[in-house]
Amino acid sequence: MIKKGLTGYFEDFLKKEPIFVNKSVLQSNYHPIEIPHREGQMNQIAQTLAPALRNNKPSNLFIYGKTGTGKTVSVNHTADQMLGVAAQNGNKNLKVIYINCKLKKIADTEYRLIAQLSRELGKEIPITGLPTDEVYKIFFSALEEKRTTLILVLDEIDQLMKKTGDEILYNLTRINSELTNSQVSIIGISNDLIFADNLDPRVKSSLSEEEIIFPPYNALQIQDILKQRSSKAFKEGVLEPGVIEKCAAYAAREHGDARRALELLRVSAELAERNGRAKVSIHDIDDAEEKIERERVVDIVIAQPKQFQTTLYSILQVSAGQRGLISTGEVYEVYKKVCYKTGTRPLTQRRVSDIVAELDMLGIINAKVTSKGRYGRTREIELAINDSILNKTKKILEKDLDLNTEG
């Protein structure tokens, strides 16, 4: 593009009426002032937490609900309100720590979680190198020093448990008996409704003194949320009629995920803006959905380690050669060949089997274990992405793995 064209483009861009007034309202880290359709749940949370204002230990609380049902926002909002009241009344001994256990390298192991907690309390902890019980000691002493009522919000706690077992929770629930000046109560947030059933019964009973379930939003509720946010995010009349309804319908189809609905709306508007249109139309939503999905897959694929990429590439190869379902064995055979070509040492089938399972978790493939009777038992693998995304993925993989297309 020539220079003049570029300046022209920028000038045009400025001249155009912006679609967004405040885009951040639609982003996932935005904290809304009002949370529609969650009044009941927030009241329950408030009731549970209220004793903390008098420096009594609140009951432990367990919150269930699928993604995008407003769990995290509701908890944070309620906690903020409570902290506000506490501050007004001069109560400085109340502290809320929010930790998302899914964040890699931050809180996804026992050591890291406790280390992160200690950091929140103002202690310097190295990212590795110390024995775990040493970190516990530091955490304990920090707590004792502070003389606080600590409310610990552990988001996506199921992920942590899956990785590390329930020992951490056991330690944390016992913590109060060892503290004299401080007290800790735990709010666990889980996406997985049946997760608590696999916990140690002792942990389970002490952790779920109170339980709240966040049901999925229905389409109408999502519409309310979208309307409320879009009134702040967009200029009046930017959205064509039916846009909000369609976004809501898409998201409601996906177990009432409000986060997804908001993302869809934001990306739709971005697309409209980029194409120089002043209004967001229904068609933008379809494009947006495609774009979100494509970027999600591409991001995942790029972020994977070599072995994952190799495995995925093998799956792509096999599935290109035949229609229908693929078995682990077939994938492994191709995988070994691919490894030979790229000069990497192949992993054992055991490991590849795990990788396939993980790719399934990431939603790039669908893998279901089925028994074929006399002919054994295997995962039936199929790709969970459409053709255009698939081709793009394949190119990325070939580039990353240094493969040429032929063969």
Next chain:
DNA sequence: GTCAATTCACATGAAAGAGACCACGGTCTAGTG
């Protein structure tokens, strides 16, 4: 035809190793007064 045993092709679990990263304490070394 019926029913239990067999069998396949992996899945799934547990344990343990390799290698990267890191903290800590002790020892060595070079620079300083």
Next chain:
DNA sequence: CTAGACCGTGGTCTCTTTCATGTGAATTGACGA
């Protein structure tokens, strides 16, 4: 004498291997009608 470099030890973490055990239904083969 002291600050900083350098080492060994012991810890975590991730990825992986090894060994062991589990599993669901098509197939088989014995059995009886």
